[in-house]
Amino acid sequence: MSRSFVELPQDVLLELLKHLDVEDLINFLSLCRVIRELQLQKSLWLYALVRVREVQMQPLPLPAAASLDTLSLQELLDTLSLQKLQHTALQVNQIMKNLKSENPRPVRIRTLSVERERRLFCIPAANLAVTHGLGIVDCWDLLTCQRVAHMEIRMFLYIVTWPCLEEEGKAIFGAAIGWGTPEHLVAICIDYRDRANLSISHLISPAVQGEYSYNIHFFITTQVVGFVARSSIVSWRMDNPNNGVVKTPVDIPSIRLINFHVGT
Template sequence: MDSEFLSLPSDLVLEVSKHLDLADAIHLLSTCRTLRECCTEKSFWIGALARVRQEQRHPIAVPLLQDLSALTLAELAEAGKRTNRLMRNWRSETPKPESVREIYVDLMADIVVIPGANLVITHGAGFVACWDIVRQCSVGCLVENGIMIESATFGEYGKVMLGATKRNSSCFDAVVVCVDYRNRAAVSISLLLQHTFAYPRRHSYQVSPVSVDANIARVVVTTLEPWNYTLLSVSLAGNEETRYGLMPAATRSIGVYGPPKTSIISSPHGPYFLRHMRDYGDIAHLSNSPGTPPTTTTTPLGTPNNSFQIKHFIPADPTADVVCITSGQFTVEFWPVQRDADAQLVFGDIYFVRRRPRRLIGVVAGSSGTYALVALHPGGSLDEAPLRLLRCVPGGALDYRDIRVPDKTLYAKEGQIALDDHLGLILSVRGDGRLRIASYA
């Protein structure tokens, strides 16, 4: 180490270290006592973690939407070191888990991971629970007869808004459940809304999952062919709105089997409605101004793909891109979405991952939208489906890695696989309540 550099004032050394990437900064701190003093400054770790998220487009090992300045020095240092371990592992040619463990949760449950928090939400017919996977115990539960959770929205630190439905043969019900985990020892799970829309269920073919954003629950109803779309919305105060004709009707002649898959992306300027049309995507912007008709644009897809799911991710960093991930029988698509000068969403070039002859079983993605897991059909037992870790950075290369868990299986058939890309966890749950957790950091 250059003696002239070491003779610089400590505040100047700290300032220089703020311009290093995380791996170089951690290596620098291990070289001598003078530089290790940088570890005692919260600003060093805050700056290093912020650069990871903004410049290297990698999620950091803290809870989603966490204010970094609210963390202690020890918490920041641990987050920095874990983030560095995860980047080094996942960007290697053969990512390997550091550990694999099991805990037992609810029987016959699906899971929602709370990114970076070591908390998992389990849900099934009539119940929602929250589990601390470090302490291996339940920290909150709600029993509400008949509800079925369909979506999760992370709008602010410490809260998850769950969109749900309730059995109703004649109309559409929307239910909103709030999971407040700011007090990790006793998580609060409460029912915020249960609303029956004044819209008959007859003649409907498909209903989108209930989505919740900005205190509004939304459902898109697809009528019988030709496919027409109606948006049903209700605020937490109970104010209902119905919008007809979100975009031009579609028919089977376009080559999509059944109605095209749809999704809603929230925005402060009004939601966006996506429709996957095999060869192209339709995007309708619905203004917040009453009476304003939606504006529709079209994005070519390049490769025909009968999508069976669409997921979208809005990163906590407001300068990052929204990412839509769609998957079909053989293809995964990443749609980066940028905000223009008026904060409107503009869809960019689409990245493809094509896997033939094996078909895809499913795709799950981390909250950052940068990493996704693809489960491929193994040709034998679905419990042993091989996994691929995909990484997509808008404007950069799209790559994938084989990712396996030796000696123990992640259940791709019996339960749901989830990805926590903040902490580097892959989780899966079986019908008997066995939750398996593979850690890569």
């Protein structure tokens, strides 16, 4: 005997709806009275917001973004009201619809006071941007257009991995130091777990042996930064900075496979 979708137990419905994006969730909740009653479940809206950030890689309005950086899911359920979660979800839905439209309308236009020759990278879902020039790295709040963190390295520094690696309120970029050839590998970490006290830190590897052009494929993980050259992988483990840079010979098919999986 067939069973209607709305006849499923509420916990089963909630588990299924946790996997919907915000727009699909809002549309689904308008289907009928039984379904609409589920909108009183705070966890439904919270998981939708988490999907916006973690799956769709889109920024959330503050302070929701800051809350996700610092609190666990249970703490969020305990501290955020149902009205606040619903309001944020509706706001996000409007923003994303605008972004997807053929002629998106800017809510506001602001300008970053950045030197023209600097490169700019955005940190997905964090409302932050990173700029860097000769030995200088700055982090900017895209909502206020204010510089919120600054770091200087008295050497030629070049960010080489994009997109960045994000993990628990941190963004990690791979970089290299050297004119014409990578002389050192660098890991740059931007810690934005505390939005009021953002920080930029870095680790510099020992010297890279040999000469390589920058026309190579760099990669970064939580523990390793390196690049794939013509016949070898050059890497450095950041979890033990005293280790030297390692050159591992590999054949051409292996290089192509690694480049496909971890190349930038």
